[in-house]
Amino acid sequence: MYTKRMNATDLSKYLSPIIKASALWKDKVLNVVIIANPAAGGFTRKNIATQHEILLKNKSEIAENKPQLCKDFAIKVYETERAGATAAFVQGFVKEAALCEKTDAEYLIVTAGGDGTSLEVQTALAHIVFDLGGEYSVLIKNKITILRLPFGTGNDGSDGWTLDESLSLLEEKSHFALQKAVRVDCLKGSKLPSFEYSHNDESLSRNPPWYAFNIASIGIDAFITHMTNRTKSRLPGNFYKVWIDLACIFYGLKYKSGIAKIKIFNEDGNIIETLETGIVFCLFGVSGHRTYGSHQKILPDDRNVCLAKKMPLIKKILLKEKFKSGKHIDHKLAFLCSAEKIEIEYDKQILVQMDGEVHLVDKENFPLIFEKTEPVIRIIEKDDAPFYKGAERI
Template identity: 30%
Template sequence: MLDWRRFERAFERVFASSTLFGDTPMTVDVVVNPYAGRFSSERRAVATLAELDAESASAETASAQTASAADERDTRRRQNVALRFHHTRYVGHAREIARRAISRRDSPAHLIVSAGGDGTHGEVLSAYLDAAESHSLQEDDRSFALMRLPLGTGNDGADAASIAEAVAMLRGAADVHRTGHLVIRPAGMGEFFGFNIASIGLDAYVAELTNRLKRRFGGDLYKVIADIATLFYEQI
């Protein structure tokens, strides 16, 4: 069983000296998908935790080496950061968690960290658009930000290419900026948001099949099944 407290401590170290929003009091909601690609096997999960541990410890050491004139400021930052961790349990749960987190915003600055893969990121970003459309959150509000960690299988939609880069960004080496999205309205199917790519035909079939298989099969078995299934794809 994965030591999630160890995961949380790594984030505590990262945000202890984060300058992401300066000295502004900040709430950080971390939405964790425990079934994401980097957690899909014990070996991957252990390696991911070890990497996160190492990067957060390195960040802590770097902060300590330059802390002589900034001890008071760093202490103030630690006191100004409220960290909350939420674990998803089913498809759509990340969207529900993020929606609640946005609605209960209780600090001048608010960061939601999506700790999962592209599916988790999509749900968290969809919650943001839900809030923007209901006018409970302004789209140009620069005191609110979303961060997508590369903890999935492909990580095409992540904001960082590696855990090391993600840690550096969370410590303050990042700028809050707006990003675009697609709105897809298939006939008779409601509205969907695309934050990375929008697929049709075989590509969409593979993406949908992969997402369904990942929920049923552990490890990389789903990849083999998906590859074989493409041989039986019927073009519409």
């Protein structure tokens, strides 16, 4: 049926009628940019690309018979090239938007790639808000929306696990919301945290603070993420589940176990819990009801913090399925809670990851702090969304 695989330009043509028909930008002058990773599986894997194109073509044809609700519309495509270039493009896009004198102008950034693509775009926006502030912060929070399409292998940070689910945000009753992020910071000391992310030969942000828009964590899962990144830079496919099994055996050989001292804070800045324990991992989500590692249900309820206590190898192997399926929440070796911030002291080297970006943190870089930011990223949520996921309706 389709003689060639869909590319980013094809995607823009299919999306245009769908976006124009959305009530979200009624009577607005809408400027859209699609930031696409041409190497993402949603473009390169034939079966997935064909499924995406069939779905997009059908939705586009239906939308063409609906009225255009935005006052005016423009769309362009940017294909990612190398780490760092996308952030520079986003900065230029924001500066261009700031120069626009039309009061009814709004902007939509559509990411079509994996979690790494959406991470880089959102990190660039967060840095502008927190580092520059002022009129740029107002612009990003009030006029620039991001729609994260699942074109990668994991897609835990996308607006829906499937493309159909993501596009339904444009078709059904939805609203704008401001999403919080997780800020990760640590001491720089005499030794900076080192760059462990090898996929593009350059880190998104070499020095802290770093940002996550889904889950940040330390421990074995950061090791799994790092090894998955290294593997997929050489071979196509999703190797996360393979490395879950391998990490049970090899992680302890590479990174020696230490004792973590963890302070947990509530919204008022008060310490509500203090833990001192050996850990397999400790993670902090923007909210509860979040997954990582290709939909591993690590935060299956309203709580946004999960810790796995140190355990023998055989226990890791026996319990890994519970952690993957979300059935770990009542196990004695798991600890879950809700928190606004956690502060971690640790006496060994350990890996930290933010939505797939991995760094090696040395013992002199602690304490390591995970905390929620103010609402910063403008997203789209359905009116009947079943769970609170860290975004405030606007």
